[in-house]
Amino acid sequence: xxxxxxxxxxxxxxxxxxxxxxxxxxxxxxxxxxxxxxxxxxxxxxxxxxxxxxxxxxxxxxxxxxxxxxxxxxxxxxxxxxxxxxxxxxxxxxxxxxxxxxxxxxxxxxxxxxxxxxxxxxxxxxxxxxxxxxxxxxxxxxxxxxxxxxxxxxxxxxxxxxxxxxxxxxxxxxxxxxxxxxxxxxxxxxxxxxxxxxxxxxxxxxxxxxxxxxxxxxxxxx
Amino acid sequence: xxxxxxxxxxxxxxxxxxxxxxxxxxxxxxxxxxxxxxxxxxxxxxxxxxxxxxxxxxxxxxxxxxxxxxxxxxxxxxxxxxxxxxxxxxxxxxxxxxxxxxxxxxxxxxxxxxxxxxxxxxxxxxxxxxxxxxxxxxxxxxxxxxxxxxxxxxxxxxxxxxxxxxxxxxxxxxxxxxxxxxxxxxxxxxxxxxxxxxxxxxxxxxxxxxxxxxxxxxxxxxxxxxxxxxxxxxxxxxxxxxxxxxxxxx
Numbered sequence: 090x091x092x093x094x095x096x097x098x099x100x101x102x103x104x105x106x107x108x109x110x111x112x113x114x115x116x117x118x119x120x121x122x123x124x125x126x127x128x129x130x131x132x133x134x135x136x137x138x139x140x141x142x143x144x145x146x147x148x149x150x151x152x153x154x155x156x157x158x159x160x161x162x163x164x165x166x167x168x169x170x171x172x173x174x175x176x177x178x179x180x181x182x183x184x185x186x187x188x189x190x191x192x193x194x195x196x197x198x199x200x201x202x203x204x205x206x207x208x209x210x211x212x213x214x215x216x217x218x219x220x221x222x223x224x225x226x227x228x229x230x231x232x233x234x235x236x237x238x239x240x241x242x243x244x245x246x247x248x249x250x251x252x253x254x255x256x257x258x259x260x261x262x263x264x265x266x267x268x269x270x271x272x273x274x275x276x277x278x279x280x281x282x283x284x285x286x287x288x289x290x291x292x293x294x295x296x297x298x299x300x301x302x303x304x305x306x307x308x309x310x311x
Numbered sequence: 312x313x314x315x316x317x318x319x320x321x322x323x324x325x326x327x328x329x330x331x332x333x334x335x336x337x338x339x340x341x342x343x344x345x346x347x348x349x350x351x352x353x354x355x356x357x358x359x360x361x362x363x364x365x366x367x368x369x370x371x372x373x374x375x376x377x378x379x380x381x382x383x384x385x386x387x388x389x390x391x392x393x394x395x396x397x398x399x400x401x402x403x404x405x406x407x408x409x410x411x412x413x414x415x416x417x418x419x420x421x422x423x424x425x426x427x428x429x430x431x432x433x434x435x436x437x438x439x440x441x442x443x444x445x446x447x448x449x450x451x452x453x454x455x456x457x458x459x460x461x462x463x464x465x466x467x468x469x470x471x472x473x474x475x476x477x478x479x480x481x482x483x484x485x486x487x488x489x490x491x492x493x494x495x496x497x498x499x500x501x502x503x504x505x506x507x508x509x510x511x512x513x514x515x516x517x518x519x520x521x522x523x524x525x526x527x528x529x530x531x532x533x534x535x536x537x538x539x540x541x542x543x544x545x546x547x548x549x550x551x552x553x554x555x556x557x558x559x560x561x
Contacts, residue, residue, distance in 0.1 A: 237479055241472050245462045254458050255476060258451040259483050262490035269494060290486070301479055308471040 093178050094186045101190035104163075111159060112194045119152040119199055123206045134211045141210035142220065142271035149199050149224060150260050153231040156195040157256070158249050160187065160239040161306065170243075171310055180303035188236050188299070196228035212271075219274045219284075226287045227267040233294040234259050240305035262290060323402045325542050326551035332535040339532035346525035353518040367431040370424050372518055376526035378421035378446065382484075384414030384530065385449060388456070389481035392474035402538075404470035405545070407477065408460060409537040413530050415453035422446055441492040448487050452480045466545055 105112060126144045127137055164170040164187075173183050203224055207217045238256035242248035270283035322328045354372035361368040388410040395403035425443060426436040437443065456473050463469035546552050 237475070241459060241476060242462070247462070251458055251462055254451070255455040258448045258455065258487075259479070261448055262483075262486050265490045265494040286490075297482070298479075301475055305472060305475050308468060308475065311468060311471075 090178065093176060094182060097173075097183060097186045098190050101187060102193065105190070105194040111156075112198060115152050115156045115195045116198045116202055118155060119148050119202065120206065122148040122151060123210070127210075138211040139275075141207060141212050142268040142275070144210065145203060145206060145220060145271075146224075146227075146264050146268040149203070149228065150231060150257075150264055152199060153196060153228060153235060154253060154256060154260075155249075156191070157232075157235040157239040157252055158242075160191050160236055161243055162239075162248075165243050165310075170306065174307065174310060180306065181299040184236065184240075184302045184306065185295075185299040188232050188302070191236075192229050192232045196232055199228060200224045212275075216271055216274050219280045220271045223267040223270040223280070223284060223287060226284065226291055227263045230263045230287070230291050230294045231260060233291075233298040234263075236302040237298055237305055240302045240309060243306070243309040263287065266290070323400055325402065325405075325546050325549070326555075328402055329539055329542055329551070329555065332539050336532050336535050336539075339528050339535070343525055343528040343532055346521055346528060350518055350521035350525050353514065354522065358514050358518050359512065364432060367428060370428045372522045374421055374424040374428060375519060376523040377417045377424065379523060380526045380530055381414055381418035381421050381446065381449060384410050384417065385453065385477075385484065386481060388414060389477040392470075392477040396471055396474040396478075401545075404467075404474070405538050405541050406534065407474065408470065409534045409541055410530075411453055411457050411460070412537070413533050415450060415457065417526070417530075418446060418450045418453060422450065441488075441494075445484075445488045445491045448491070449484065452484075456480070 123144060126140070130136065130140070161170060164173070174180060176183060200221055203220055204217050207220055212220065235252070235256050238252040241255060242251045245251060266283045266287045270280040270287065273280045273283055322331055350372065354369055358369070360366045388407050391403045391407035391410065394400055395407060422443070425446075429438065430436050456476055459476055460469050460473045463472055543552055543556075
């Protein structure tokens, strides 16, 4: 049963590795957006520090959102997506595999590059560790919820802008909890409550969103 | 439930619904006007002014009904959308689409009146209070739903796709509400709480109730009217549309 899923995962990863600029563009966007904030609000280290959790999270959120269009659009254009619908495995699992591959290509690099940006914004080591952990739990949520938007805008004109309107309101809870975790450590309390809730949210998203995404893909290919 | 009961499924047929809605709309419209007139008279003239907030509190007679309707209509829209998606009932799709603009309007009005109330009471138009923030996100959810519906040309596909979005949204509304509330208490902003007056005078309560009813009647009338127009557009090639329209012109 898992063989086709592994095959799909390997295919998606291979495709992404053959065109690394796609993944790198997302990371580049993340870095540039974060770098623009000090230019906009001034170089005062303490002030930047207090804004850092929110800035890093909003930038990560926008970077994930920008990468979402890629999730299905290439497969939609060349007909792969239609073939996937004919595979006997449940569409929800196939979609989940694709989301996982997408997260490995776009979400994980964001997590890995985030300490560097956090250092620039004067976060301390324990805060950086919390930030990475929160992003590690949080970026999959962003990919999972975003996949619904990506599927619903398949083949529409101006799909990219529409995704933003559909998905960004739904990103409020992970943003609050993720940035809140770092904020809590900053103010000397524990981030455990935030991280637990974020984890709960990820489990729920893991369970529920692939089916919604699969339904959306089916509707749009109908 | 043999012959005497009302056969509700009759009205899932577009032609029957169209006729029924046409009969009902004037009644609901008349009720809207009457209830608004009574409610506004009671609210603006009869009800006493609040001993803390003076006369500025009177905006709650608009604010509270609009906020309730904004939230409730989203749930109702999602229910209709789900019915349309699961049982493929075309009328449910039409109703879901017809509800969205009214719900968005009420949500916007509640934000607007809230801002107008906040200025004299809190001294600012906007605070990042949990309720304000979640209403703002609710407005975005409505806008997303309408934008998605408008972006897809094929009507059936548009209905199904936005139905998925409405259902995802309705699951998310409580999550958003609680996380926003939590975020607000954590940040410990200016300690403003939007608590109601400890005891509400009966006249205030009755007035509020009348205004809520008025908002309901308005929603029913407007949604039915919009559903009728949507039906005519969808079924423009059907025979019953031709019969009705030609009959009306002569």
